[in-house]
Amino acid sequence: MARWQPGTRERLQAVALRLFAEQGFEQTTVAEIAAAAEVTERTFFRHFADKREVLFAGQDDFLALFIDPITAAPADTAPFELIARSLDAAGDYFPHDRRPFSRVRQTIIDAEPSLGERELGKLATLKVRLGEVLRDRGVPEPAATLAAETGVTVFHLSFQQWIAPGEDRSLATIARERLDALTSLVATGRTVGGTSE
Incomplete structure (x- = not known):
């Protein structure tokens, strides 16, 4: 052999x-x-x-993909922009030619509950690490945790759309679309709630 x-x-x-x-x-x-x-x-x-x-090799690389853009950003970068930079980096890590592999991988994970739990654990670890890095940069609570949770949620939703049948947009494009939708939702909610100035 x-x-x-x-x-x-x-x-x-x-x-x-x-x-x-x-x-x-x-x-x-x-x-x-x-x-x-x-x-x-x-x-x-x-x-x-x-x-x-x-299916799960490369956890350290996966975490670094999100964390490195945050640690490399200028000190005065806003938390929301730090998350946007992480998501842009994720888009680079998942190019178009990786999509078939990711689609098959997700199908296998979805069919096996123990693998699904492992995948959720990977995302939970990412939330914890993002929160730590943001706090290390001086982002206060609850903003650090909210930003970390938001980043992982947007990534997860974007990734699910990226591997959906017929989808051909880049992961970065989908993630930016969801960040824009979130920004719009928050802005609209403040206006509707009567708290906008």
Whole structure:
């Protein structure tokens, strides 16, 4: 069997995704994934701790994608703009050619409750980290937590739309649309509530 070929990790991911989609996540074994990718099980475990990590690997990169634009922003950047910068970076991380992979991955996660819980846990971790980074920049409470929660909610809703059948807009475009809708909602709510000046 071939070992340590260039692109082995990516090939394992592609093969695993195909098998998960065809057979179901629980029904697919590491041995089957390795055999289909023409590597040994030992090689599989050099790249992934277990078969779940095929779907969830890269958590640190995922967090950094949102956090790095915040830490790099000028000190006087408003919290809402910090979140917008994070979402723009997310758009760069999910280009058009990644959409088919993301669509299949989400289908697999949606079909398996334990995977869905893991996905929600990933988003919960992101909320916590965003809140910490915003507070480290001096954003007070409750603004820091509200901004973090808002950022993750907008990302989640935008991502779901991005992988929807027939959708071809960029993730960044969809996220900006939802941020604009949120801004409009808040502004309208203040006017309707009679609290605008």
